[in-house]
Every structure is written in C-alpha cells, then in structure tokens.
Amino acid sequence: MQTHEIRKRFLDHFVKAGHAEVPSASVILDDPNLLFVNAGMVQFVPFFLGARTPPWDRAVSVQKCIRTPDIDEVGITTRHNTFFQMAGNFSFGDYFKRGAIEFAWTLLTNPQDQGGYGFDPEKLWATVYLDDDEAIALWQEVAGLPLERIQRRGKADNYWSMGIPGPCGPSSEIYVDRGPEYGVDGGPEANEDRYIEIWNLVFMQNERGEGTSKEDFEILGPLPRQNIDTGMGVERVACLLQGVDNVYETDLVRPVIDLVASIAPRGYGAGNHDDDVRYRVIADHVRTAAIIIGDGISPGNDGRGYVLRRLLRRVIRSAKLLGIDTPIVGDLMACVRDAMGPSYPELVTDFDRIQRIAVAEETAFNRTLTSGSKLFSDAAGATRTAGSSVLSGTDAFTLHDTYGFPIELTLEMAAESGLSVDEEGFRGLMAEQRQRAKADAAARKHAHADLSAYRELVDAGPTEFTGFDELTSEARILGIFVDGRRVPVVAHGAEAQAADRIELVLDRTPLYAESGGQIADTGTISGTGASGAARAAVADVQKIAKTIWVHRVTVESGEFVEGDTVTAAVDAKWRHGATQGHSGTHMVHAALRQVLGPNAVQAGSLNRPGYLRFDFNWQGALSDDQKTRIEEVTNEAVEADFAVNTFNTELETAKAMGAMALFGENYPDEVRVVEIGGPFSIELCGGTHVHNSAQIGPVTILGESSVGSGVRRVEAYVGLDSFKYLAKERALMAGLASSLKVSSDEVPARVANLVERLRAAEKELDRARLASARAAAGNAAAGAESVGRVRLVAQRMAGGISAADLRSLVGDVRGKLGSDPAVVALIAEGENDTVPYVVAVNPAAQDLGVSANDLVKVLGSAVNGRGGGKADLAQGSGSGASGIDAALAAVRAELGRS
Template sequence: METAEIRRRWLSFFEARGHTVVPSVPLPIDDPNLLFVVAGMVPFVPYFIGAEAAPYQRATSVQKCVRTPDLEEVGKTSRHGTFFQMNGNFSFGDYFKEGAISFAWELLTGSLDDGGYGLDPEKLWPTVYEDDDEAFGLWRELTGVPAERIVRRGKKDNYWHQGIPGPGGPCSEIFVDRGPEYGREGGPAVDEDRYMEIWNLVFMQEELSAVRAKDDFDVRGPLPKRNVDTGMGLERIASVLQGVDNLYEIDEVRPVLDQAAEMTGKTYGRAHSHVASESHPDDVRLRVVADHVRTSLMLIGDGVTPGNEGRGYVLRRMLRRAVRSMRLLGFDEPSLPHLLPVSMERMSRSYPELRTDFARISQIAYAEEDAFRRTLASGTTILDTAITRLKSAPSVTEPTTEPTTDAGTTPPPALSLPGDQAFALHDTYGFPIDLTIEMAAEQGVAVDEAGFRRLMAEQRDRAKADAKAKKSGHATSEVWRTLRDQGATDFRAYLELTSEATVRGLVRDGDLVEALEPGQQGQVVLDRTPFYAESGGQVADEGVIETRDGARLRVLDVQRPVKGLVAHTVEVLDTPSGAVRTGSDVLAQVDPEWRLSACQAHSGTHVVHAALREVLGPTALQSGSYNRPGYLRLDFAWGQALSAATRSEIEEVANGALRRDLPVSATTMPLAQARELGALALFGETYGEDVRVVEIGGPWSRELCGGTHVAHSSQVGAITLTGESSVGSGVRRVEAFVGLDAMRHLAAERAIVAELGHLVGARPAELTDRVSALLARLKETERELAAARQEKALAGAARLVEGARDVGGVTFVGHDAETVAADDLRGLVLDVRQRLGAERPAVVAMASAAGGRPVVVVATNDPARAAGIKAGALVRLAAAALGGGGGGKDDLAQGGGSDPAQVPAALGAVENALRERG
C-alpha cells in the first residue's frame, strides 16, 4: 500500500466519524521555543491549554513535521529521520480514552476492503501508563487483547509532553510484532526493534509548567478540558504495510536512496542487518542523502531558504550534508539535479503543490549546492593554512619525522585546532564541523569540539532569547493567556486611526502590574485598538495613547504575543497627571503620517513583487519582505544578479502601475476560494480558515495579506529601486524608497551629480566619459609611480648584498626599508636573495612602514631550508615584535603589525633566532 494511500485512508476514516479534516500547517512555526512543527498536535496547542476555543470538537490531520536535535546521528540508525508525517486524531473535550482506543483498534485491524489497514490483531501489543488502570481495562474490554500483551510502563515511556511547558498526559502506545528475525520475544519492554511502536494515544489532561527531562517535570494543574491527541508516524506504518525494514525503504524515500546508490556505484545493504549498529558506512551516507534531500525539498516548499541562522541554517546544513555525503561516496559532480526531482515525484503524490512550485524549489537548492562546492574549495585552503600555522608555531625548525609510541604506532594528535577557529570556518564560510574534524585528523590534528559546540550553543541561545524577548516583552505565556481570557482585542486598524478604549492589563518586566508610572516602559493591552501590530513584514504603527486625566503614552511597538491579543509597548511620558492604571479609559491615536507612509511602503511591496514576476517570470516568487514608512525590501527566488537594464525595467513597470492608478481592494474569503482565484501566499506564513486577499488592479497583483494599504496605486507616489543583492543561495533582495522618501532620494542623487559635474567641469550627460578618462589617467600615473618606486628600491639591492653579514653560519641581510610599499618590498627581498646565490645558507629579512602600518618580509634560499630554516617561522617572530602576526611558505613569508616603532626589534628578532640556532 503506497504511503499516499495510507494517508488518504486515515483522513477518510476519521472524517467519516465526525472529525474535521484540518490541512497541514507549514513547517516553520512562529514560536520562540521551536523552529519547526515537531509534532502533529503543535497547531492545536492553543485549544488543548484553553487559550482559544476550538472551532471543532473532533479533528484529524496529517501534519508535516521536522525534528533536528542531532543531525550527526541521522542515518546511523534506520528508525529516525528529520522529516516525518504524523497522522493524528484529536478530541477537544469530546471523547476520551474509550473513543481513542476504539477508533485505533478499528482502523488498524479493519479489513482492506472496508478502508482499514488489515493488521493481524495477534501481532499488536498495547502499553499503558503504570498506574492507568482505566486504560488497561478498556483495552481488555473493547479489543479482547489478553492481559499478558498489555504492558505497563513508567513516565519515560508512557507519559507524553512536548519537552517544553504545555499540555501533557499519560499515553497508551500500540506496538506491532515484526517477527523473530527482528529480535527477541517478550514484548516492547524486551525489544523495541522487533516490537515497533506505530501509534501513540495521548490522554491529555494536565498542563506542565516546567520540563527538565522526559520523566522530570512540574504539573501546573489540570487542563480546562480533557482532550485526546494521538499520533501515528506515517512512515512507520508505511514500513509495516509495505513489508520493509525501515522508513528509508518505503516508497517515498527509497527511490532517492536508489538513485544515489546508482550515481555512486554503491550497493545499499552491503552489510545489511536488522541491527542498526552493523550498518556499513556507505549505507549510513546513502540514508543521510535520502533523508536530507526529502527534508530540504519540504522545507524549501514551505518557504525556508538557506541562511546562517535559525531555520535557514538548519536547511543549509542538511543540503550541505547531503552534498558532502555524495562526495564521500565518490560522486564529485553536482548531485541535487539528479536527486531532488526523484524526491519531488514521490512526495507530490501527497503534496501536489511541490510539483507546481518545483522551479522555485529547485532553483534555491541547486544554487546552494553550487555555493557549497565553492565553499569546499575555499574552506579547504583556509583550513590547510590554519593547520600549517598551528604546526609551525612552536619553533623555527620542526622535526622531519613524527614521534612514535613504544609499540611503533603513531600516537593520537598532539595538536588541536582551537574551537574558535573551527567555529569561524563554520560560521563565516559554512564549513561543516564534521568535515573540519575529518580533514584535520588526516593531517594529524585534533579539533576542540567542546569549544566549538560551546560557541554554537551561545549563538543559538542569543538568537532564541532575542526572538522571545521581541515577541513577548519577556512576559510568560501565562501572563498573556490571563489577559486573553478576558476576550480578544477588537482590532480596528483597517477601519480607523483613533479609537476610544479601556486598559485591560499592564505588563512591566514580564509581570502584570496595576499601574505604569511616568518614565517607565511596559506593555499595554486595550479592549480595542486602531494600532497595526507588526506582521507580514510590515512594522507596527507609532502614535500615542492618552488617558482622560491627561497621561500620555508614546507607542514604541505593537505585537501579538498570542493569537487574538494585541500588546502595545509604551513609554509613559513625564506629565503632571501621573500613572496609567488598569481600567483607565483612553484615546488611542495612530500617527496619520506614519500610517500613510507605511501603507505606501506595503502597497509598494506588492507592486514591486508583481513587477518582478512580469519581468522575470512566475518563478520570481517573494520569500520574505520588510516595509516601514518610506522604505521596502523584498526577497525573491532568483539565481543570479539582476543587470542594470533589468532593474530599470522592473522600476519602470512598477511606476507604470502607479501611474495607471490601479484600484486597491481587500476582501476576506475562505482559503480554498482564495487559492481558486490564484492568490499568492507568502511562504512560511500560517493562514487560517478565512484569509484576507489584497488586489491591486485585480489579477495583476493578488496576494494573501494582513497589512494596511493605500486605496489606489497612485497614492504610493513613486518607487525608486536603490539596491539589489544576494541574501542566500537562490535568493535575491531588492530595496526601494517609496513616496516622499523616493523623491528625496532622487533629489539627493541629482545634487551629487551636479556637484560632480562642477568638480570635473562637465555637464551631467558628459560625466561618464569625463570620469572614465580621469580614472584612466590616474591608473596610468599610478603604474608609472609604482615602476619608479620599484626601480629606486632595486637600485639599492647591490649595496644591501655588500652589507650582508654572517650570523650563526647563515648569510643574513636585514634592512629597514622605511616607507617602501609591501609589493615593492617583496620584490626587493627576492632580488637580494637571488643576488646572494645558493652556495651557502642565506636569509633576507626586510621591514617597512608604508602608510603607518609595519610590514615584514622574510625569504630563505635552498641551502637554508635544507638546514631546517623556514621563512614562515621567522616571520612570525618578527611580526610578534610588531604586535601582529604572519605566515607563508618555507621560502617566502610575510607578516605585519601595529607598531612601526618596533621595526628594528622585529629585524633583531630574526637575527637573534639565527644566532641562537648557530
């Protein structure tokens, strides 16, 4: 039975039993604790904890999920992957244990002809929480499973929670016996390879306030209603129904693995065993490829683009691990163009949007592979340089053979690459840590993994803290839920700029307070508001809130900490009236100029997006945006830089739309109707049952959007593109000014052109030719000066050779070249070395301070290197005296520093090293 059919049967079964079919939400989730949806119940959390009223009592879904706690472990076992689909059925205060157990048994054991999965009841083993006598009795009563096949287990196995504060409760898991070839007899408590979990029925009845471990947590109290949350791993049940060993061999994954094996000439399952630890390294790499290609396909499909932080970093890392695994398997050419289409063909059977959007998805993925291939080349060079410096740091000479142990074997690496250098390779150049470790080991060098991971953890913690603080003002979810329980905020931003309102709650430093005093900052929650809360790339409104007593609050930011609640971050101005208090009647007033400019920017973003698609084609889809009064930026899928002519064409199309005075409208409609109309959705956004469709000129620009807009396109005023750049593989960014800011920008450029024309004595139309001629003359003059400087420097070479001295048996020339440029200094050093000949060891060291920054160059001849004297080691000694560093090859090296006064000391350090050696 194909995975797509298993999915279809699940949804049909529960829909026929009164469950509302809820589509999967996109993988990215707006939650400070999570990057992606990690469980099928995540979209329903507000209903489980009572923060929102569930719109249905019963629901079912097949939710896309991604978990990435330890990417390095993917493929080492055959049981876990990063992307998976979770079949779920949910009850919100409706049926509980009895209903959940009855539904599960009926679907699992029902005949194939009746829409069931046709599993043998004798092979199913339920488990229950250790003291859940009710669930134990229901399994006996409703299914007839014998008591010896119902296993009681503790918190680690049969109490479910997300790993973060939120809902939880005891659970009942269902295992299937796969047969003696998979392990020992005796049930799930004996062997979970033979007895594989396929379904978990969670009886959600408690809210957890803190979670320290799987079996260590605090219970805040009972949930407002008892709920049911079940989860069946679609990949796991598919492996059972398709008669294969694991998720890598099901119909949605195995074709990618087979394609990778064919491309690399490998045979999957060379050391095949049901025991994961016996997998051949090639099998592990093939599984990494199959898993990461599929996950990357799904993430890009849901709007994630490769980047250096957050979700983008996870995607980048998986794409690069897949490419790296293919290279380790022996395939050095671009691999994703062969693999990604195979994954799309299989996954599009359940997610047809992957096929229609594949041009954008593949463009982003292929560009990332191309970038990584370049990274491999540059990163390898940087890593080699770092290792060379590490090896040569201790002394001028190095042993030519490695020490050995008494047994004659090479000992473990004595040198270790510092964690900060490994982190820089990863963070700056995208070089994977596992690749750094592997390549360093090949050269006998270890890597400070602990230091690297500490820096990674610090980076992640900062990102999480920043995101959480921005969204919630440091307040806990309990604070916002308490305020939300009083009712949703009446959001009036689309209708008015001024609203009379009442203060429902005040928050300061994360806690509810009764008053905010003059000079204090905090969050204000009103029963209604005209302020637009930051969303969809549009910044929040600015303005003031005034009490009847005359207190004035300047609005700094507006956010939605939980769905349905609007929180205004304010500063209480110093007024005689004093504090603002809970229950105060206020007048909330948006700055009208701010709002108008914000509307111009947001409508301008839609116009630029439509212009991009008109000029570049339908694959140039928006992947992110930001707009504030007078300014917009828009990220879109595109694999190469835009030419000046293309940018001009896009700008012309956009301003042509403004000139046509196109009508702008916003209509709320069901999501299905919006999709039928062809409305474009912003990737990564989550949409509800009803959506707001904004049109500019009807079908010319039709997008799902919750922002504020002008009434006619002409009100945008003008659009001036100011920049275009890359923000990631396959993603470009355009920036623009709109309205008065666009006019100010053009006026400033006009003033610059006029000033330049005055300086060079040319009219604006002649500026390009005149400046080009001046630059050509300047370059020619610079070449002449450089030649003169070099001639002057080389003229003194004979004199320097005559002044050579014997230092420790080495012919040594040390010279302070004062202000000779670095390139000229290198030429002079090489010329002197050549004049000294190769009859005996010779070292040339020269330094200069051109431009106030000291530079030192050291060169050695063949006899000197044969004696173990290396230019790189000598230049480091000299550069240290200058307060800097340096490096290079054994024959020629260069360094620098910050203290020109130490040039004599730097040359003296080289001479002393030679003397001590002698």
C-alpha cells in the same frame, strides 16, 4: 497498503467519530522554542495550556514534522527520518484515556475491508507509565490485552513533554511484534527492533516546569482540563503494512533510492554498509529539503536556512561518495514530487520554485567542492613540507567548518595523497562546536509565552479593525494590562512610569497591528473619565492569538479604567506614509515579476513610512539594466494612476484569480485581496493601502543585495522620502559638475577619466617605490655584516612595500651575496598597519643548519606576527611596527648564537 491510503483511513476514522479535520500546519511556526515543528500537537499547545479556547472539542490531523538534532545519525539506523508524518487525534477536555484507547485499538485491529489497518491483535503490545493502573485496566477491558503484553516503563519512556515548560502527561505506547527474526522475545523492554512503536497516546493532564532531561523536571500542577494528544508514525505503519524491513523501503521513500541506484556505479543493498547509509541519507534528506523549501525557506548560513543547506549538501556529498559526478538534485526533487504530491499538492503546484532553489544550492556547493579541493591540496602540501604524513585535525575542521568541505571527502582525498587525518582531533573540535551550539540553543529555549491573562478577551471574539475606512474610532476599553498582569485601572504617575509595558485592549480600533511586513501605526487613545481628560500615546500595536489588537502605550495624562469609552486615533501623516510604503511594495513585486519572470517570488518584506524593503527568491545579482527597468516599470505604474481595489473572497477563488500569496503562510478560508491596476498587481494582503497608485509618489530603487543563498533584497524610497533622496543626489551631481567645470551629463566620463589617471599614477608611484627599494637593498648587499658564521643583510625597508615586493627583493639581495653562507631579512611598514617580513637563506647557510622558517618566527615574535615557510624562504606579517628594530636585533642575536 500505500501511504496515502494509510493517511486517508486515519483521517476518515476520526472524522466519522466527530473529530474536526485540521490541515497540517507549516513546519515553520512563530514559536521561539522551535526551529521546525517536531510533533503533531505543536499547533494545539495554546489549547492544551488553556491560553486559548479551541474551536472544537476533538480534532484530527496528519502533521508534517521535522526533527534535526541527530542529522549525522540518519541512515545509520533504519527507524528514524528527519521528515516524517505524524497522524494524531486530539481531545480538549472531551474524552480521556478510555476514548483514546478505544479509538486507537479499533482503527488498528479492524479488518482492512472495514476501513481499519487489519493488525493482528495477538501481535500488539502496550506500555504504560509506572503507576498508571487505570491505563492497564483499560487495556485489559477495552482491548482484551493480557497483562503479560502490557509493560510498565519509567519517565524517560512513558511520560511525555516537549522538553521545555509546557503541557505534559503520562503516555501509553502501542508496539507491534515483528517476530523472532527481528530479535529476542520479551516485549518492548527487551528489544525495540523487534517490537516497534507505532502510536503514542499521551494523557495530557499536567504542566511541567524547568528541567535538564526527560526525567529531571518538576510537575507544576494540573492543566485546566484533561486532554488527549496522540501521535501515530505514518512511515512506521507503512513499513509494517507494506511488509518491508524499514521506512526506507516504503512506497514514498524507495523511489528515491531506486533513482539514485539507476545512476550510481554501486547499487543499494549490495553488502556495502557505508554505501547503503549514503543511499538512505539521500532519500531522507531530499524529502525533508523539498518540504522545507515548499514552506518558504531558502538555504542560508544560520537558523532554518542553515539546516536546509546542510541537508542539501549532505545529499550532494553522499551522491559524490557513491560515484555520481553529474548534477542529480533536480531529478531527485522531481522524484519526491511524484511520490508525495498526492498528499502534499503544493509540492506539485510550487515545483518550479522548489527545484530551482535546490539546484542552485547544488551548483553553489559544487563550486565549494572545487575550491575546497584546492584548499585541501595546500594543506596537504604544507603537511608534507613539515615532514608529517598526518593532516591535522585543525586543518580538517577548518575545511569542514569554514569552507563546507565534508570530512568524508577529506579522508578520501588524504588517502589518495598518501596521508592520514587526525580524526580524533577533528572529532574533538566538532564536539566542542556541537557543545557550544547546544548551550546556545538551551539559552534561547524558554517556556511558551503565557497568554492566559488574555484568554477571556480572546474567547470573547476578535477586535474589530476599522482602519480601512476611518482614522478615528470610538471604542470601549475591554482590558488593561501592566507588565503582563490585568488591572482595572492605569493612571499617569509614578506607577505607570515604572511599568515596562502598559497595554490597552479595545473592542474596535483604527490602528493597524504589525503584520504582513507592515509595521504598526502610531497614534493616540484619549477619553474623559471620572477624573478628567486622559491621553495615551500609542507606540506599538500587536496581535494576540491573531485575533485581538493590543495597544502598547505611554499614559501621558489622566487615567484609563476598564469599560471606559475612548477615542482611538491614527497619526494621519504616519498612516499616509505607511500606505505609500505598503502599496509601493506591491508595485515593486509586480515590476520584479514583469522584468525577471514568475520565479521572482516574495520571500519577505518590510515597509514603513517612506521606505520599503522587499526580499525575493532569485539566483545571482541583478544587472544595472534590470534594476533600471524595475524602477521604470514601477514608476510607469505609479504614473498610470491605477485604482487600488480591495475585496474579500474565498481563498481558492483568490488563487484562481492569480492572487500572490506568501509561501509558508497559513491563510483562512476567506481572504482579503488587494488589486492594483487590474492584472498589474493582485495579492493576498491584510494591510492598508493608498486609493490610487499615483498617491505612492516616485519610487527610487536604492540598491539590491544578497541576504542569503537564493534570496535577494531590493530597497527603495517612496513619496516625499524618494523626492528628498533624489534632491540630495541632484545637489551632489551639481557640486561635482561645478568642481570639475563640466555639465552634469559629462560628470560620469570625467570621473572615470580621473579614476584612470589616479590608477596610472599609483602604478607609477609603486614602480618608483620598488626601484628605490631595490637600490637600497643593493646598497645593503654591498654592506652585508658578518654575524656568526654567515653574512647578514637585516634591513628595515621604506614604508608602503608589500609582502610580494619583499619576496622579490630578498631574492635579488641573496643573489648578490654569492655562494658564501648568507641570510637576508627584510621588514617594512606595510599598508593598513601591517608589518610584512621575509627571510631568505642560501644553500651554504642551510648546510650550517640555518633555516628561514626558524628565523621568520624570531622576527614575528617582536612585531606580534605569525609566519612560516621552508628552510630557504619564509615570510610572515605582524601588527607591531614599533618592534621592527627589535625584530632585526633578535635575528642578529639568533645568528650570533649559531
């Protein structure tokens, strides 16, 4: 049975049983606890906690999930994937244990021609929590499972939570016995390779507190109602129903392995365990990468972007270790698209963008491997120079951590160079890094925000936003919150002044709540209550549960009482600037796509009065011509005075019209479309906008920069801020023209000429400085002093001499000292408060046991420096210029002892 059919049967089974089919959420949710969605129930957490009332009593979904804590272990075992599909059925206070067991047993054991999976009931086992006698009785009654195929297990195995404060409860897991060829008898307790878990039924009934492990946490009490949360591993079921040994052999994963095997010089399953692991890493990680990119993430250096980068680099690294030297990621992405497209059509419709981002990362990493090879060669050379055959763990870790150079390649190249690697030292440094990362992650984790105080208001229905049509609205206060607690009244005075946060929830409001890159409106809320006039300044507006507007205010006078009628007003000047910024963002987006093409897709934005910032997917910096053209296209559209039209329509209709949507964003069935100039710009957007494009005013592109691999950022001023910026630039140009006594048009050429003349003068000055230094060094050679058994030149050079100049000078001086034992030590005050120094020792002095590498350390100790080299030449750099004379004296003293 194909995986797509397994998914379909699961959904059909529960839809027929009255469950609402809920689409998979993006793997990226606005949840501070999660890097990625890692369980099927994550999008339902507010319903389990009672913070929100679910729109249905029972639901079913097949959720995209990603788990990344043990990336390094992927492929070593054959049961785990980074990306997997979790099929689940959920009950919110409806059915409980009996219903969950009945639904699961029926689907698993019903014959395939009746819509089930057709598992043999005699091969199914169940585990339950230690004291869950009710579940044991139900398994016997509902499923007919004999007691010997039901096992009790402890908290670590059969009590489920998210690992943080939140919903939890005892669970019952369903296992399939794969037969004696997979291990010993005795059920899941004896062997989880033979008895493989396919479904976990969680009886979600409690709320947990803080804790340090799966077993060490406090049960705070019962949830508002008993719920069901189940998770069936689609890949594991596919493995069993397709009769293959592991998830990598299933129909959605094996095609990737076969593609790689058709290219690699060494095949899969040929008896080489390390190679088989590499094949599995590629198959697993490329699927995960495709899903992550599809949901809007690009490779980066932190957070989700870093995880994506690491996955793709492990794919590329594994391919190279299999002997594949040609680019492969583009073909792998196409293979994933073909295999998974029927279940995830966005992988097909958005394939060009997904492939382009992945291939760009491959190209960048190949450059990293090239530079890493050079760095490895330097480290290997230094190791051999030091007389060692072991590359240090520090060098290996630096190559891996700083330059992204994989340890496996370091080991392979070291062996080719006749070296080994201090793997223990490397692993120790890696362990320290992981420990720091875990500590950082633990510090950031916290319980889900407690929204239960707002639940009554959320359940009552959404706030009516009136701001599209008016800037002032009469409204009623539905709720007042002070530091997260609902109160009946708040008044100006000591108590209000001491509060960190005062919030007013109204039934309707013209003030825009921050979303879609547009920051919130500012304004006022005022009214006349029993105690007289009241006024509050609105500093921020946020959404709770995406439905109610929460106004964060400072009470300036009077008091506000729940139920009062008030007037909410937007700061008109602020709104005008905000609409200019937001509409300007749409215009710049349209101009980017016109100039660069359809692959310049939005990756994020921010707009506020007079300013906009727009991030888009693109490889490489824009040329000056491209930036100029983008600005021209934008302002041509402004001047055209396009009408700005907004309307609501169905999501699919909007997409068919060509409306742009933000990748990774979930949209409702009905969406708002903002159309500027007909086909010029059409986007899904809930923000506020100007009525005509001319109202945006001039748009001035400030610059363009990189904000991560494959993501560029354009910043611009609009309206009056744009005019002020241009006026300042004009004044600057006029000042330069006046100083240079030329017209404004001639300023660039005159400045370029001055810069060229300055560079020439600096070069001439450097030559003069070096000539003077050579003369001084020559004089020093003539006056060399005898110290111990050698002739010594220990000289403080004039300031401004570079390390490269010092290396040249010591060679000159050493050559002038003849064949008698001689040492040259030169030091100077360099640029940027540096103190470069170089030591040269001729062969006769080396025969006496004198080493430049030793002497350079003596110099460095006096000037807070570090350095090294060989016996004949060594150099370093410090930062303590006040210690130069002491450094030279220390060299004399050292030689005097030799």
